[in-house]
Amino acid sequence: MARHVLVVGAGVVGLNAAVELRRRGFDVTVLERDAAGHAATSHGNAGIVVPSHFVPLAAPGVVGQALRWMLDPLSPFYVRPRASLELARWGWGFLRNANAAHVARAAPLLLELNLASRRRYEALVAELGVDVGFTRRGLLMLCHTERGLEEEARGAATARGMGLDARVLSATEVGALEPGIELDVVGAVHVRDDAHLDPGATMRALRARLEQNGVRFRNGTEVTGLRDRRDAVEVEVRGPEGTGVEGADAPRVEAPTRWCSRAAAGPGRSRGSSACVSRCSPARGTR
Ligand SMILES: Cc1cc2nc3c(=O)[nH]c(=O)nc-3n(C[C@H](O)[C@H](O)[C@H](O)COP(=O)(O)OP(=O)(O)OC[C@H]3O[C@@H](n4cnc5c(N)ncnc54)[C@H](O)[C@@H]3O)c2cc1C
Numbered sequence: 001m002a003r004h005v006l007v008v009g010a011g012v013v014g015l016n017a018a019v020e021l022r023r024r025g026f027d028v029t030v031l032e033r034d035a036a037g038h039a040a041t042s043h044g045n046a047g048i049v050v051p052s053h054f055v056p057l058a059a060p061g062v063v064g065q066a067l068r069w070m071l072d073p074l075s076p077f078y079v080r081p082r083a084s085l086e087l088a089r090w091g092w093g094f095l096r097n098a099n100a101a102h103v104a105r106a107a108p109l110l111l112e113l114n115l116a117s118r119r120r121y122e123a124l125v126a127e128l129g130v131d132v133g134f135t136r137r138g139l140l141m142l143c144h145t146e147r148g149l150e151e152e153a154r155g156a157a158t159a160r161g162m163g164l165d166a167r168v169l170s171a172t173e174v175g176a177l178e179p180g181i182e183l184d185v186v187g188a189v190h191v192r193d194d195a196h197l198d199p200g201a202t203m204r205a206l207r208a209r210l211e212q213n214g215v216r217f218r219n220g221t222e223v224t225g226l227r228d229r230r231d232a233v234e235v236e237v238r239g240p241e242g243t244g245v246e247g248a249d250a251p252r253v254e255a256p257t258r259w260c261s262r263a264a265a266g267p268g269r270s271r272g273s274s275a276c277v278s279r280c281s282p283a284r285g286t287r
Helices: 012-023 063-070 085-096 100-128 146-161 171-177 199-212
Strands: 004-008 027-032 139-143 166-170 187-191 216-219 222-228 232-238 273-278
Touching (some): 012 027, 012 199, 063 085, 100 199, 139 146, 146 166
Parallel strands (some): 027 216
Antiparallel strands (some): 166 187
16 A cells, blocks of 8 residues: 655645655645645745856855845745744854855855756656746846946856856846836846746646646645654644544544544644654554
8 A cells, every 4th residue: 555645835845745755656645724725935936946046145245135034024035033042053053154165165066956956847847748937048137236237247257157158238238138128227147047937837737737646635734743653753733624623533634544533632622633644654544
């Protein structure tokens, strides 16, 4: 019998994990706390696939921007402020690594990772066989000031040194690339290796393909706790079947999942319920 794996979260990471697990023969259920199943960041980001973004955030001159982003809930680098020793340790490590030596060490690895990511997207788009707007036309970094353009031009030189096709364009050349748009720029850097796609369309197509391949989705189901047991991982979930059903059956994560009634929501425990999921061993049937 196929081994059963729960994936927590139907974002791009969860769905791609589900793709790989299914490919390797696992029985997969994706638990997603959003009721509609599509509130994830992955559905509404900018959709750019960027080998050119190989400079780590911990870099000289980027720390100020990174710190501003960390406090902005709408930024791509938001970190919920909280009193946490772990977070303080991470912050200290981040500041300590914001130096040129760290960038020189990390950049080739990040470039390799980014190129692998683009290759993976290309393969995925071909596998899906649906138009998700994947286009490999490059990325324009538009610059409003000479200083900004000089900075980007230095980045472009580094990118060229690492094998990317990065060119500095004048305002006229930018205009020729984007006719019909009036741009108040002094120039731009054009990295032709970058690509973009429609993230919402990609996620919808990915999910449809997973459903066709037998992956189950449980929207509105939040994982509220995990406990490692000897031969299983206990997963506490709160979902449509579980909410407010005190002491009743645990919500069902279908298929070969073993339920731990001892951990099910009981009187006084309010809303949570638990499932016990067999971990990479032949599943032993439902409760
Ligand atoms: C403004 C912005 C622009 C961006 N632009 C780009 C871009 O152009 N290109 C790019 O590559 N990246 C971009 N990113 C980053 C990219 O969107 C994220 O790195 C990526 O979406 C993260 O995917 P994920 O699956 O880890 O998380 P998410 O997309 O956040 O998915 C996580 C899912 O897990 C669910 N979940 C969380 N906790 C639980 C739980 N306890 N139980 C059940 N479900 C749970 C959530 O509801 C959510 O649906 C951008 C990010 C932002 C914010």
